[in-house]
Amino acid sequence: MFEGWDAVALARAQFAFTMSFHIVFPAFTIGLASYLAVLEALWLWSGREVFINLFNYWLKIFAVVFGMGVVSGIVMSYQFGTNWSAFSDKAGPVIGPLMAYEVLTAFFLEAGFLGVMLFGLDRVGHRLHFFATLMVAIGTLISAFWILSANSWMQTPAGYALNADGQFVAADWLKVIFNPSFPFRLVHMVLAAYLTTALVVGAVGAFHLLRNQNLAGPRVMFSMAMWMATLVAPIQILAGDQHGLNTLEHQPVKIMAMEGHFESHKDGAPLILFGLPSESAGKVEYAVEIPKLGSLILKHSLDAPLAGLDTVPRKDWPPVPITFWSFRIMVGMGFLMLGLGLFSLLMRLRGTLYEQRLLHMFAVAMGPAGFIAVLAGWITTETGRQPFTVYGLLRTAESASPLAAPAVGSSLLAFVIVYFAVFATGVIYILRLMAQPPHQGEQGPSHDAPARAAGITPAAGAVATEGAGR
Amino acid sequence: MIAIDIATVFAFIIAFAVFVYVVMDGFDLGLGILFPLFPAKADRDVIMNSVAPVWDGNETWLVLGGGGLMAAFPLAYAVLMPALYTPMIAMLIGLIFRGVAFEFRWRTTQRTRNRWDVAFAGGSWLATLAQGIALGAILQGIHVEGRHYAGGWWDWLTPFSILTGLALVVGYALLGATWLVLKTEGELRDKAYGLSWSLLFAMLGSIGAVSIATPFLHIQYAQRWFTWPNIILTAPVPVAVAGVTILLLRSLARKQDNQPFFLTLALFALSYAGLGISMYPFIVPQSITIWQAASPANSQIFMLFGVAVLIPLILGYTAWAYWVFRGKVRAGSGYH
Numbered sequence: 001m002f003e004g005w006d007a008v009a010l011a012r013a014q015f016a017f018t019m020s021f022h023i024v025f026p027a028f029t030i031g032l033a034s035y036l037a038v039l040e041a042l043w044l045w046s047g048r049e050v051f052i053n054l055f056n057y058w059l060k061i062f063a064v065v066f067g068m069g070v071v072s073g074i075v076m077s078y079q080f081g082t083n084w085s086a087f088s089d090k091a092g093p094v095i096g097p098l099m100a101y102e103v104l105t106a107f108f109l110e111a112g113f114l115g116v117m118l119f120g121l122d123r124v125g126h127r128l129h130f131f132a133t134l135m136v137a138i139g140t141l142i143s144a145f146w147i148l149s150a151n152s153w154m155q156t157p158a159g160y161a162l163n164a165d166g167q168f169v170a171a172d173w174l175k176v177i178f179n180p181s182f183p184f185r186l187v188h189m190v191l192a193a194y195l196t197t198a199l200v201v202g203a204v205g206a207f208h209l210l211r212n213q214n215l216a217g218p219r220v221m222f223s224m225a226m227w228m229a230t231l232v233a234p235i236q237i238l239a240g241d242q243h244g245l246n247t248l249e250h251q252p253v254k255i256m257a258m259e260g261h262f263e264s265h266k267d268g269a270p271l272i273l274f275g276l277p278s279e280s281a282g283k284v285e286y287a288v289e290i291p292k293l294g295s296l297i298l299k300h301s302l303d304a305p306l307a308g309l310d311t312v313p314r315k316d317w318p319p320v321p322i323t324f325w326s327f328r329i330m331v332g333m334g335f336l337m338l339g340l341g342l343f344s345l346l347m348r349l350r351g352t353l354y355e356q357r358l359l360h361m362f363a364v365a366m367g368p369a370g371f372i373a374v375l376a377g378w379i380t381t382e383t384g385r386q387p388f389t390v391y392g393l394l395r396t397a398e399s400a401s402p403l404a405a406p407a408v409g410s411s412l413l414a415f416v417i418v419y420f421a422v423f424a425t426g427v428i429y430i431l432r433l434m435a436q437p438p439h440q441g442e443q444g445p446s447h448d449a450p451a452r453a454a455g456i457t458p459a460a461g462a463v464a465t466e467g468a469g470r
Numbered sequence: 471m472i473a474i475d476i477a478t479v480f481a482f483i484i485a486f487a488v489f490v491y492v493v494m495d496g497f498d499l500g501l502g503i504l505f506p507l508f509p510a511k512a513d514r515d516v517i518m519n520s521v522a523p524v525w526d527g528n529e530t531w532l533v534l535g536g537g538g539l540m541a542a543f544p545l546a547y548a549v550l551m552p553a554l555y556t557p558m559i560a561m562l563i564g565l566i567f568r569g570v571a572f573e574f575r576w577r578t579t580q581r582t583r584n585r586w587d588v589a590f591a592g593g594s595w596l597a598t599l600a601q602g603i604a605l606g607a608i609l610q611g612i613h614v615e616g617r618h619y620a621g622g623w624w625d626w627l628t629p630f631s632i633l634t635g636l637a638l639v640v641g642y643a644l645l646g647a648t649w650l651v652l653k654t655e656g657e658l659r660d661k662a663y664g665l666s667w668s669l670l671f672a673m674l675g676s677i678g679a680v681s682i683a684t685p686f687l688h689i690q691y692a693q694r695w696f697t698w699p700n701i702i703l704t705a706p707v708p709v710a711v712a713g714v715t716i717l718l719l720r721s722l723a724r725k726q727d728n729q730p731f732f733l734t735l736a737l738f739a740l741s742y743a744g745l746g747i748s749m750y751p752f753i754v755p756q757s758i759t760i761w762q763a764a765s766p767a768n769s770q771i772f773m774l775f776g777v778a779v780l781i782p783l784i785l786g787y788t789a790w791a792y793w794v795f796r797g798k799v800r801a802g803s804g805y806h
Contacts, residue, residue: 064573070526071569075562077536081551082558088551089617092544093765097773100541103534104780111530112787115523116794123794165617167544169766401552407623411559418563422570429577445576 002409008400010408011083014415016382018075020375021419025069027374030144030190031197032062033110033137035224036117040133044126049440050216057217057438058201061430063118063445068426070111075415077103083408087389087399094160094168094176095150102146110139118445144190152182155381155391156250168390180250184243185381191236192377195337196370198228202340203367206360208437213354217438222363223353226344233337240334241297247381248298251391253312254384257323259294260284261308269294269306274328277320282310284324318386326379333373340366476771477764480542481753483777487538489742491531493735498525500646502568502594503639504665505587513658514587520653520799522572527788529565542770545617546753546763552619553612554604557626561600567593595639602638606631609748610687614757630683637676641738644669648731655798659727666722666730674715677741681708684748688756691748704747711740 002010036058043051077099080088088096116124116132124132159175160168170176205222208215248255255261260272262282271294275287295304309317340362347356385391389399401408498521508514521528540547551558571590575583607626614620647669650662685692695704714736721729751759764770 064577066526067570067573070529071566074529074533074536074565077533078551078558078562080540081536081547082555085548085552085619088540089544089548092540092547093769096537096541096544096547096765097769099537100534100773101776103530103537104776104784107530107533108527108780108784108788111526112784112791114526115791119523120794163766167766170768170772173768173772401548401555402618402620403552403555404623407555411555414559414563418566422566425574426570429574432577 002406005405005409007403007405007408008397010405010412011400011403012396014083014408014412015079016379017412018072018079018415018419020378021423022069022072022076023374023378024371025065025072026140026143027193027196027371028200029062029066029069030140030193031195032058032065033133033140034194035197035201036062037130037133037137038224040130044130050220053438053440053442054217054221056442056444057433059118059444061433064426064430064433066110066114068423072419072423081401082411083401083403084389084399085401087394090166090394090399091154091168091390094153094170097170098146098150098153098177102143102150106139106143106146109142110136113139121444141190144193145186148186148189149177149179149182152185153177153179154389155185155385156181157390157393168393181243181246184239184246187239188236188243188377189374191232191239192370192374194228195232195236196374198225198232199337199340199363199366199368199370201225202229202363203365204434206363207434209354210357210360210364212437215437217442219354221438222360223348226341226348226353226363229337230341230345233334233341237334237338240331245298247384251385252307253309253316254318254323254381255298256307256309256312257318257320257384258327258380259298260287260320260324261294261306262320263310264306264308265295266305268292268303269298269308271297277324279317279320316387318384323380323384326376326383330373330376330380333369333376336366336369337373475761476767476774477760478751479774480764480770481751481760483781484535484538484542485742485746487531488535489739491528491535492738492742494528494531495525496642496738497521497645497649497731498528499568499594499598500642500644501649502590502646503598503643504646504650505591505594507665508658508661511583516654516658516799517650518572518575518590520649523795524788524791525569525572527791529569532565538773541773542765543753543760543763544765546758546760548617549612549614549619549754549758550608553621554607554626555623557600557604557607561597561604564593564596564598564600568597569593594642598639598642599635602635603627603631605638605745606634609634609684609745609755611756612754614754630687633676633683634680637673637680640669640672640676641741644673644734645731645738648734651727652731653799655800663722663725670715670718670722670734673737677711677737681744690756694748707740707744707747711737714740 036055039051039055039058042048043055080095113132113135116129117136120132121129153176156179157168158179159170159172161171163169201221202225205218205220205225208218209222212218244255244258259269260275260277261269262277262284268291270287270289270291272284272287272289275284275289277284292302295306296302298304298306309320343359343362344353347353347359353359387396388394389396501517501521505514505517508517536547539550567589571586571593575586575590578586603626606628610628610630612619612621613625644666647662647665651659651666654662685695694700714733718730718733718737721733749755751761753760753763
């Protein structure tokens, strides 16, 4: 099996597959850890029971997601060596320390305090428990800092030199860490994680409001999530625009692929809304475009010239159709989120936030939108920087391990089977937890084993009195 | 004499991270290995509860081992990982199954819980065998040309690597059994005592078999251990193994719950020191030394700041987490 296949293509497929599964979990846990910290803080500060109920409700979901994030993450930390050993040898001196710092400052912090966060509320007291929750939340953010720094360095390498063995070495660590695209990517990704979580929380809240508008827990979580969508979606669109301008400066070819600009435009490039990019024809077929708007967005001037892919050697082109389409999916999701945020704001001002069924249905439908946007965004940025692993310096084809295609193909097949079996099951368990509304006296993971063993929790008592006085 | 330079310092740091991993994940993998011997649901719940709060942290040391190796010795990482391709993939898949089982088995019905119990046990077996085989494959030597692995993708499979794979299963199982002695009570603890006896003898047999086989792999290993003046350094290792074994037998006989686990860890430490004596200064035996594989000094110095400050801190709050969940785990009142 896999004789005659291209080992590098299989290794790329394996990285894309395992990474796509993995990123879903941290994208959710980064936001959810912060949300849990906020809920616990509100509970400690106000003493209102609804907050601890929500905390325990989301904590159980967090535990399942976090576990899947850990095991799929271990795969990533070894895959650099197994499938990309030439890259590891050459870029290890620069990338390795950034990842080592991620482990030392973030992973240990998260894992070390996770046990206390999940199971320790009765053992350590409220304040110390809150501290543990806070450490887990901070750990997820530190983790994002380092891994996005490493990724950004591969996109916009800076502060490096080459040694006699052909390895990249750091000439200036601050320039390596704070490389040109890093601040933009960090802001864009952390906001994406917060939005993703808000959309999931909002969808779960809306799902239960559609069944019963008087439940305290769903009302509180829906309101909090919609505030997040209202406030963060527009900020995210601005951050994405800034990130795009940064990419135009440092990776113009990626922008050409995202925009479908095969041809150079001397006096103002159009904005291509839709169309079918054809690499062989060197143009976007059936293009629906708005004249001059591309230059206005990218250069803030209607007549600014924009170079196209015709100025780039063919061997340096990224795969245009994937980059073009994934970018449009991400942007589309972003505007839908903006729409949800505005719709909910309008209903809030009218005082029908908890009654407007159309809003609730919209919110339920938008539950997975964050994940779709995150995946589409990463596919855009990772496909758009091809054919390089270290942009402009190290080609993907020169980064792979000296492995035969059958080895890479077999492991890819194994990962596909295992991931679908394991993580699909995990998603089903999470959906089952979400299908239950949070109820009064909601227990955390430390108590509900017997209840879980006994089957479905009775819905009696699910109607909380607090906050449901309408 | 051992020259103390930064590459040597990092060799010890990586070795330390891998050892902490073996110490911490060894016993919870061992619990998975022993799982089929404890069919009762109540026992299984107690066994899972005894490690549920700490397994995430335990596995993080494996990430540090991999990430740290890439950072400090990128050439060794780039050569070893393709050479150990199949065992590494098998280990990762084993760890996935056992890792998710911690949460999944609580989220499901009785019937499907058994499925996750099988995943927990099977994943633990697979991961442990793969780690032991990888160790044997490293010791027996790896075909390197230039800066690349130059062997095939089945080179790792030899009688010796199978032996080290099984030896590690036995060793982790003993760690798991003595952990249960430490953390449980009643019939479960008594059963763990019984297992500890047989597993201890199996482990001593394994240590003996690997120790006898290793010098035959390469003449350098034999010279390292049996020539003057090295023997001053190497002779105390088997003597100490004998001493620890006596203490361990005594603690098992006297049923001193708090001792067997830590004495088993001492056995692991001695075996690990033996490995270190055999390998040093090679990181890929007989072909790449730690100095050849080392990152440029400025990469290692940059990390040394972090390691010096953060490892003690990590050990501190990890110890605190263990302290919070100290004592015997009781059925029904567990924390899951």
